[in-house]
Amino acid sequence: MSTQATEPAAGGFAGDPAEAFNPPKAGGCCGSPATGTGAAGGQTEVCCGTAAEAQASGGCCGEAAKAEAVDSGAGCCG
């Protein structure tokens, strides 16, 4: 059992909450930390894409970002 404390200093959004409607691309997949794909230029996998890309594809992940993540060998959550 973990008892490690998590004590945030101040709550809520530091900036405009409306930014949550168009947040930056996920650095990893489904909120996970990113893992790189190394040899192919050292790029970081970008699974899922932006909310707008996902909306355009009618799904959970943008099609292009999903294909990129799968092709890299890392896979995609959806």
Place this chain on the structure above:
Amino acid sequence: MTSVTGRPAAVAAGLSPQPAPMREVVEELAADRYAGRRVGIAGGRAAAAWLADLLREAGARVRLDEFPVTGTVREVYGVPTLSWPAGGTGALVFRRDFCEHLASADLPDPRTGQLSTMDDADLTGAWVLDGRYSPRRAEDAVTRGAVGILVPRDTDAAGWMPKMIAGPAPVALPVLAVRTDLYERMRTGAQGSTVTAAVPVRTVDVTGVNVHGEFRPPLGGLTLLLTAHFDGVGDDPDGLRFPAACDNAAGVAAVIEAARILHRVLPDGIGLGVALLDGEEAGATGSAWHAPTVEPGTLVINLDGAARLGQAAAVEAGGPAGPLLAALDLAGRQTGVPLRAQAMPSDNRRYAVAGLPAVGIGMGMPGYQTPAENPERVEDATLTVAARLLTATAVNLADGSNPRRPDPRR
């Protein structure tokens, strides 16, 4: 700066979230008997049944809803192998040194071939090292007589290759992802040596099951739906466990705890439901099935990851979620939980696509989709603040306490 107003009624009533029942949920769902809770397996169905009982005990009216998952789930049905005698590495270890590529063809029996690259003139009978893999290049390799493809892949900080199961249609060749440094050794100076590999992987069609708990029926006014997925990626055939404690037993635990509290403190007339979703790891198929059936206007809060808050909770909003986002922002300030706009590609996106106001919240997934994602990685403190944030948000919505006026266009 807007001042913090209001105080969550749940806190005022002494109904703060308790870590003990949440930890019980996390440890139960991470147990061996559920085998990693992949959609469509017996362990996943058993987890759904256990959660249904838990919701009933908490006072909810429970309904199980099955749905098909077709053409998506890539199942490793045997242990993939890879050996490279010339490398002097001994037996290579699945998920440490290499793993299946989601677009791989099924290769049940080992196949030996020379190491080559796409630049080589003759690929007949070769395993091709390709750092620029794409389906088109795979087709090219097939045409040129290759027997398989190897691509580079890094590991996480603990040396694991996280497991995923939602895959595209397979290509015509077996494909393995090889740890980057090993791949580089194969590529530089080792060509002409041979590798032998098997990739027993197939696409399976399965049935998922969502668990719905109605704590308070919708009465035409405000209705809140708390969601979290309970499925994982499933254990490997060699017994390697994927407990999925952080992603997302922790989220399920916090949602249930928040619902228990809200069931007691929300004013009459406010609807409250919980959807514990299957198939998120298979393309958010559970929420895709459910979202179109949800009553328009229902406010959806999805929690995916509640194990280690870190600097701030990630928040993504979709649909007409302005008032919901404002209530969440206020709740963050009331409870001391920092929030940050960050992509949350999870079930919340399915509800947003269906036109519902939806926010996705993430509070960390250490050990993401590896055997290291066990209950010990889930912080009690994060479980508690997650449940508190959900509870306070719901109470704020019920109170209509939105000091940051929402954009009416949202």
